[in-house]
Amino acid sequence: MANFILLHTTLLILCLLNLPLPILPFTVIMSDPTTPSTLVDAPQMGFNNKAGARTDTREQKAVYDIMIATGNPWATEIPDVCRGRWHGIECMPDKNNVYHIVSLSFGALSDDTAFPTCDPTQSYISKSITKLPYLRTLFFYRCLSNTPQPIPAFLGHLGPSLQTLVLRENGLFGPIPSELGNLTKLKILDLSRNNLNGSIPRSLGRINGLRSLSLNGNRLMGPIPNFAFPSLNVLDLNQNLLTGPIPSSIGLSQSLTKMDLSRNRLSGPIPESILGLKDLILMDLSFNRLTGPFPNSFKNLDSLQALILKGNSMIATTLPNNALEGMQNLVTLILSNMKLQGPIPSSLARLPKIRVIHVDRNGFNGSIPDSFRAFKSLSELRINDNQLSGILPLDKDMLWKMGKKLRLYNNSGLCFKYANDGDVAGDSDLLMEWGIGYCSVHRPDMARPVEHTLTNKNNNNVDNIMPIVNNSSVLVHNYWLFHLLCLIFVMWS
Ligand SMILES: *[C@@H]1O[C@H](CO)[C@@H](O)[C@H](O)[C@H]1NC(C)=O
Ligand SMILES: *[C@@H]1O[C@H](CO)[C@@H](O)[C@H](O)[C@H]1NC(C)=O
Ligand SMILES: *[C@@H]1O[C@H](CO)[C@@H](O)[C@H](O)[C@H]1NC(C)=O
Numbered sequence: 001m002a003n004f005i006l007l008h009t010t011l012l013i014l015c016l017l018n019l020p021l022p023i024l025p026f027t028v029i030m031s032d033p034t035t036p037s038t039l040v041d042a043p044q045m046g047f048n049n050k051a052g053a054r055t056d057t058r059e060q061k062a063v064y065d066i067m068i069a070t071g072n073p074w075a076t077e078i079p080d081v082c083r084g085r086w087h088g089i090e091c092m093p094d095k096n097n098v099y100h101i102v103s104l105s106f107g108a109l110s111d112d113t114a115f116p117t118c119d120p121t122q123s124y125i126s127k128s129i130t131k132l133p134y135l136r137t138l139f140f141y142r143c144l145s146n147t148p149q150p151i152p153a154f155l156g157h158l159g160p161s162l163q164t165l166v167l168r169e170n171g172l173f174g175p176i177p178s179e180l181g182n183l184t185k186l187k188i189l190d191l192s193r194n195n196l197n198g199s200i201p202r203s204l205g206r207i208n209g210l211r212s213l214s215l216n217g218n219r220l221m222g223p224i225p226n227f228a229f230p231s232l233n234v235l236d237l238n239q240n241l242l243t244g245p246i247p248s249s250i251g252l253s254q255s256l257t258k259m260d261l262s263r264n265r266l267s268g269p270i271p272e273s274i275l276g277l278k279d280l281i282l283m284d285l286s287f288n289r290l291t292g293p294f295p296n297s298f299k300n301l302d303s304l305q306a307l308i309l310k311g312n313s314m315i316a317t318t319l320p321n322n323a324l325e326g327m328q329n330l331v332t333l334i335l336s337n338m339k340l341q342g343p344i345p346s347s348l349a350r351l352p353k354i355r356v357i358h359v360d361r362n363g364f365n366g367s368i369p370d371s372f373r374a375f376k377s378l379s380e381l382r383i384n385d386n387q388l389s390g391i392l393p394l395d396k397d398m399l400w401k402m403g404k405k406l407r408l409y410n411n412s413g414l415c416f417k418y419a420n421d422g423d424v425a426g427d428s429d430l431l432m433e434w435g436i437g438y439c440s441v442h443r444p445d446m447a448r449p450v451e452h453t454l455t456n457k458n459n460n461n462v463d464n465i466m467p468i469v470n471n472s473s474v475l476v477h478n479y480w481l482f483h484l485l486c487l488i489f490v491m492w493s
């Protein structure tokens with residue numbers, strides 16, 4: 001039960017922030033033998049009763065400074081900050097019963113977790129923060145947004161114990177100071193959703209034990225450095241202005257579970273090295289400038305549940321027939337609007353857990369492989385805006401099951417045929433809605449024109465902007481898994 005309070009706070013923060021997959025940092029924080037600290041592993045509940053227990057006076061002075069700088073002068077009236085602690089400060093004793101500050105948090109995270117907020121007219125991070133040598137967690141969430149400022153370089157001199165630095169959504173601008181690379185004990189670095197620009201400093205590569213790196217939602221430019229973090233679980237660089245290729249060194253981060261590089265300007269082909277990331281659950285490379293050839297095989301991505309590559313213009317690239325084979329856990333496959341052409345590989349239908357397939361707005365031609373008939377798990381299929389033809393190999397049951405999640409319109413000659421030519425009356429409207437006509441078996445003169453005239457009316461949808469996969473896919477699955485874990489922790493505390 002060591003470090004329990006701290007662990008709990010960190011988890012709660014991560015839970016509330018809904019950070020993706022923070023499951024692994026938890027093990028680390030709980031039993032990290034490398035933390036250079038003489039702190040005694042004891043729950044701090046006993047503090048009030050302990051004779052002689054007191055807060056380190058130098059640290060207490062620093063906390064006063066930090067609180068004044070954020071517009072919280074009330075804190076200076078608390079004679080002993082660890083004794084009269086508020087939500088957002090955590091302390092731990094050393095063996096002389098002197099208490100040290102191990103965690104400081106700011107920002108109104110939720111109704112239940114109200115850390116001190118910042119004065120919107122004049123807040124900043126006080127340099128006294130470097131006088132807290134035992135600090136493990138520093139957390140600012142939506143606090144400094146009204147007083148935009150750069151990330152102070154002195155944060156690079158934070159205590160050698162610092163494991164978690166979160167400066168999320170604070171309107172911070174300017175470059176990421178390369179000094180942050182001096183925080184070599186960091187496990188979690190989250191600078192997401194600010195206005196940071198400049199390039200990603202190479203010095204961050206020194207943080208060997210990094211588990212989670214989130215720099216998404218900034219205006220970072222230049223290439224992704226050749227990082228190789230052996231313990232990295234989460235790499236989130238989405239929505240920046242990053243250029244150059246995906247460095248093949250990412251393949252050395254063998255613990256990655258989530259890799260989101262979407263919405264940048266990355267170019268070149270997908271490097272073969274990342275096809276060996278055995279723990280990867282989410283790979284989102286969408287809306288970049290990646291080019292072909294399409295990788296030969298993703299089959300070593302045993303854990304992958306979502307592969308999202310849409311919006312990369314891989315002009316005239318074909319899918320190798322085995323490209324999508326063997327991904328035992330793939331649930332969501334998004335290859336929309338990539339200028340892919342040639343046939344849809346039949347191996348697609350041999351993905352045992354697949355539920356969502358979007359291959360719309362490409363140049364796929366030929367007929368849809370008959371193996372699609374074997375799809376039992378499929379709940380969403382978009383093959384609209386291609387040049388597919390021939391009989392749609394899906395049974396009526398499947399069509400009905402998918403309903404509006406089936407999009408077939410604007411293909412060259414795709415048509416529907418009942419498995420046994422029974423009563424077909426009444427279904428025409430639905431077929432019309434799906435954008436497909438009957439195959440012209442008996443009455444070729446009637447059926448033929450139907451397919452050609454059907455181009456969809458509600459074609460101008462918004463899924464270029466929205467993440468499409470929020471409720472029928474892996475993301476939902478992870479969301480619940482994640483909240484279950486959070487719930488367990490909240491109950492446990
Ligand atoms: C911190 O990093 C900067 C630049 O990366 C370097 O110049 C400086 O010497 C480092 N400081 C310490 C105390 O390690
Ligand atoms: C970064 O942004 C600041 C202001 O926000 C600007 O002055 C500076 O030129 C920008 N730097 C780069 C490299 O774009
Ligand atoms: C599909 O398109 C390619 C090139 O665009 C063409 O060579 C091939 O014959 C087409 N296949 C079918 C079945 O139409």
Ligand SMILES: *[C@@H]1O[C@H](CO)[C@@H](O)[C@H](O)[C@H]1NC(C)=O
Nearest residue numbers: 361362363385386387410455
């Ligand atoms: C039909 O799909 C093709 C791509 O195969 C696209 O170029 C074309 O614009 C689409 N037509 C309509 C009317 O949307």
Ligand SMILES: *[C@@H]1O[C@H](CO)[C@@H](O)[C@H](O)[C@H]1NC(C)=O
Nearest residue numbers: 463466467468469470471472
């Ligand atoms: C997905 O989520 C967004 C916002 O979270 C919502 O606006 C949208 O309607 C959702 N889409 C689907 C298909 O559920």
Ligand SMILES: *[C@@H]1O[C@H](CO)[C@@H](O)[C@H](O)[C@H]1NC(C)=O
Nearest residue numbers: 379404469470471472473476
């Ligand atoms: C998914 O979202 C749609 C709204 O976009 C909703 O109608 C549908 O019930 C949701 N499905 C599930 C399984 O939650």
